[in-house]
Amino acid sequence: MASPAARQRSPLSPSPSPSSPLNRLSSTLKSPTPPAASAAVSSSSPLDSFADDPILSPFLSSSFSSTTFSSAALSSGSPASTAEKLHSAIRLLESQLRSEVLSRHHHLLSQLSSLQSADLSLASVRSSVSSLQSALRRVRSELSEPLSSINSKTLQLSNLHRSTDLLQHTIRFLRLSKKLRESDSADPDKLDLGKAAQLHCDILRLCNEYDLSGIDVVDEELKWIREVGDKIRSEAMKVLERGMEGLNQAEVGTGLQVFYNLGELKATVAQLVNKYKGMGVKSVNAALDMKAISTSGGGSGYGPGGIRGSGTPQIGGGGKARDALWKRMEECMEQLHSVVVAVWHLQRVLSKKRDPFTHVLLLDDVIQDGDAMLSDRVWEALVKAFASQMKSAFTGSSFVKDIFTVGYPKMLSMVENLVERISRDTDVKGVLPAITPEVKDQMVSAIEIFQTQYLVQCFKHLTDLVNNVFPVSTRGSLPSKEHISRIVSRIQEEIEAVQLNGRLTLLVLHEIGKALRQLAARAENQISTGPEARQVMGPATPAQLKNFTICQHLQEIHTRISFMIRGFPPVAADELSPALGAIYEVACDAVTSLFQAMLDRLESCILQIHDQNFGVLGMDAAMDSNVSPYMEELQKCILHFRTEFLVRMLPPANTTTGGTEMICTRLVRNMASRVLIFFIRHAALVRPLSESGRLRLARDMAELELSVSQNLLKVEQLGAPYRALRAFRPLIFLETSQLGASPLLQDLPVSVILHHLYTRGPEDLQSPMQRNKLTPLQYSLWMDSQGEDQIWKGVKATLDDYAAKVRARGDKEFSPVYPLMLQVGSSLTENASVAW
Known part of the structure; x- marks a missing residue:
């Protein structure tokens, strides 16, 4: 075998073919040989020289191609020498083959004897196989006839059984068909559809299960059976549909049973x-x-x-x-x-x-x-x-x-x-x-898509009305009563259209609430807030008249809508409550500044009570029936407010308010209550107070009560402030010893009683106002910001100062007012004070 180096040196280097003569020769030379012969062959093998020869080495390659080798030889320029070298190689190989055969002669002869023995054994096996085949042919001829008979009898028996089954099932088919015919020929009103359906289903199941098709009598009967099946289905469907339309359980059950039986x-x-x-x-x-x-x-x-x-x-x-x-x-x-x-x-x-x-x-x-x-x-x-x-x-x-x-x-x-x-x-x-x-x-x-559009249009209709009433571009214009009525009517229409549906009502009320808040914002922008809106000395200004109109319009809207939703569930009222609150707040804002300015004016008149001398003694002072100057000015202011302002703000006597108090009525009530409270407070602070001064103060109280009742509000409707005024008038005439047990104290705040008791005490018993060197206005403002308990602390401090002065002088007794004031002050911790 050529080495890789030798194959690489060859210019024509196809790999040796497994089927080439040289390769077969190489395999033969590599077969087992005697040791001596193997050594001789390996030392003189021509293949070694072939592998080193550049011309002969391609013959050892497995990919040798004669065409490629010939082309290379012809193109090399010495084809004759190449051919001569090939002839020499062939002769060398023939000589080598001859020597190999001679050297292995004995081994080849032994292989030949083994082949002869194998031929003898094969001939003996062939004879035995022939005998066996002959025996099998004889056995087959003996068994074929019984087997054929058995197969024939078995087929006959199978056909008999099948024919018997077909006959039995056909007979059963005909019996069931007969029963079906009998039921079909009965009175239609008495036809049992369920039984007929069961027979029909059993017949068809019998035919399908045992394959009765192809039997003439069965095929003829099946045509009629199918017709009857269609009839049963039609009748059952009529019964079923009639039962569903009439909600008849019996008929529906009958129809369902028929189709269940039919499968x-x-x-x-x-x-x-x-x-x-x-x-x-x-x-x-x-x-x-x-x-x-x-x-x-x-x-x-x-x-x-x-x-x-x-x-x-x-x-x-x-x-x-x-x-x-x-x-x-x-x-x-x-x-x-x-x-x-x-x-x-x-x-x-x-x-x-x-x-x-x-x-x-x-x-x-x-x-x-x-x-x-x-x-x-x-x-x-x-x-x-x-x-x-x-x-x-x-x-x-x-x-x-x-x-x-x-x-x-x-x-x-x-x-x-x-x-x-x-x-x-x-x-x-x-x-x-x-x-x-x-x-x-x-x-x-x-249908929510229409709901959304409906709410959009609802809000649009309301906002269009709001824009007509209070245009954005025109600040000074005022709406008419017709405009206000149109808004309220539209709101009422929207509510009435949906009031039968609670959920839609809430949605519509939400849209109405948005429109009302927009209305409140527009109205708030129209309110006048300058000095002209707060003046109370002259006649009503155009700015004040405008504010009155806005207040009245908003009051009407608030009243009428509140009346609309009075019977609604709380959740519906809560939906609209913030918007109505905004309307009410703006309506109040339109006139609150006027009422506050008027109240400030009335309080300044009452404060003038401290400029009067109520400590004068004598019959002339007692018999003087003239009204005090401050009270006369107070009456004039109240009358002026009535004639110039209230008559324009308060609704007519026949106006329906729906059971709700008008805004102006509430403000008048608050102002009247404040006037009485403020007067009683400062009347209690008057010091000194003589007998004639008490008479004069009592007349002033009567005049005040009359003026308030005639021009503002019936004093009986004011509650606690009115009861305090009626209690304070007789109280100033009681003896100090009688005050502690007097029932009049129940209707008066503790602070009023304590301040009045200062007028009955010695000069060194100073009031908190005197002790702290405050003006009546300053002290009054302090009292507004404090509760009764804090006022008592201020009074208690003056009592402690008084007690210290008495002890410092070595006096053995206190003024009778001192223990009484302590008693009244201690009642604050035991009983609730009068609420204003």
Whole structure:
């Protein structure tokens, strides 16, 4: 074998072919040989020289190609020498082969004797095989005849058995057919469809199970049997549909039993459900068929009252088309109710009826685990179709969109009534309802697109009215009563249109609330806030008259809307309460500054009581019946406020307020109460107070009571402030010893009693105002910011100072006022003080 180096040196280096003579010779030389011969061969093998020879080495390659070698030899320029070298190599190889054969002569002879022995053994086996084949042929000839007889008898027996079975089943077929004929020939009214269906099913099952087709009598009978089967199905379907329409459980049960006996229950129920589902979907589609609506509305597609291709009615036909559309929607709702209830009734009977022989529940034969109930399938299809039609109507027909948007409360009422009727009519104990609570809102959700548009239009209508009443561009204009009435009427219309539906009412109230808040914001911008709006000395200014008008208008809106929602549930009132609060707040803001300015003026008049001398003694002072100057000025101010302002703000006597207090009335009440409280407070601070001073102060109180009652409000309606005024007048005339047990103290605040007692004490018993060197106004403002307990602390400090002074002087007794004041002050911790 040539080495890799030798093959690489050859210019023609195809690999040696396994089938080449040299390669076979190499394999022969590598076969086992005697040791001596092997050594001689290996030392003188010509193959070694071939591998080193560049011309002969290609012959050792497995990929040797004679064509390639010849082409290379011819192109080398010395083909003759190459041919001579090849002849020499051939002679060398022949000589080598001859010597190899001679050296292995004995071994070849031994191999030849082994072949002869094998030939003898093979001849003996061949003879034995021939004998065996002859024996097998003899056995086959002896067994073939019995086997053929057995096969023939077996076939005859099988045919006999099969013929017997066919005859038996055919006889049974004919008997069942006879029974079916007898039942079919009976009175139709007395025909037992269930029994006939069972016979029909048994006959067909017998034919299919035992393959009776091809028997003439059977084939002839099967034609009639199939006709009878169609008849049974037709009659059973009539009974079943009649029972579903009339909600008759017996008829539905009979029809279902027939189809169960026929083995067609599941397919029949699916067919019925699909039929009713199709009826409902068709009804929904027909309800919004504009061509049909146009025809029923009294006009053709393009005639008067007709609907054009765009879905818009011609002039004069809108009313008829609208009525026709609502009528068709009512019919659609009725049809949907019938469809759902009918399918639910079918489902109800299936869930209750069992086969009398197998006791199988028919519903289990129709619905497998995980399948939806029949009514759920129908409801889902109806909701899907209804939602699709509503969406198409909203986007494809402006006419239908406008009708359903404006009439959304009616549409919602129809849908909710449909759901409520279905729920009510299918609410049977022990049976699932037609629709579960989880899917009740699906039909309502299908028309939410119109709900959104309805709420948008509701808000738009209200804001348009608000913009007309309070235009953004014109600040000085004021609305008229007609404008206000129009807003309130529109709000009332919106509420009345939806008041039968609680959820829609809340949504509409939300939109109304937004419009009212916008109205409040616009009105707030119209309020005048300058000095002209707060002056109280002269006649009412135009700015004040404008504020009065705004207040009255907002008050009317607040009163009338509050009256509208008085009977509503709390959740509805809470929805509108913030907006009404905003209206009320703006109405108050329009006049509050005026009332506050007037109150400040009246308080400044009352403060002049401290400029008067109530400590004068003598008969002349006691007999003086003239009103004190400060009280005369107070009366003039109250009268002026009445004539110039209140008469323009307070409603007429015959005005209906709906049981709610008017804003101005409330402000007048608060102002009147404050005047009485403020007067009693400062009257108690008057010091010194002589007998004639008490008479004069009592006259001032009477004048104040008269002036307030005539010009502001009946004092009897003021409650605690009025009772305090009536109690304080006789109190100032009581002896100090009588004060502790007087019932008049119950109607007076503790601070008033304590301050009055200072007027009965010695000069060194200073009041908190004197002790702290405060003006009456400053002390009054401090009292407004403090409670009764804090005022008592200030009084107690003065009492402690007084006690220290007495002890410092060495006096043995205190003024009778001192223990009485301690007693009155200690009552603060025991009893509640009078609330103003």
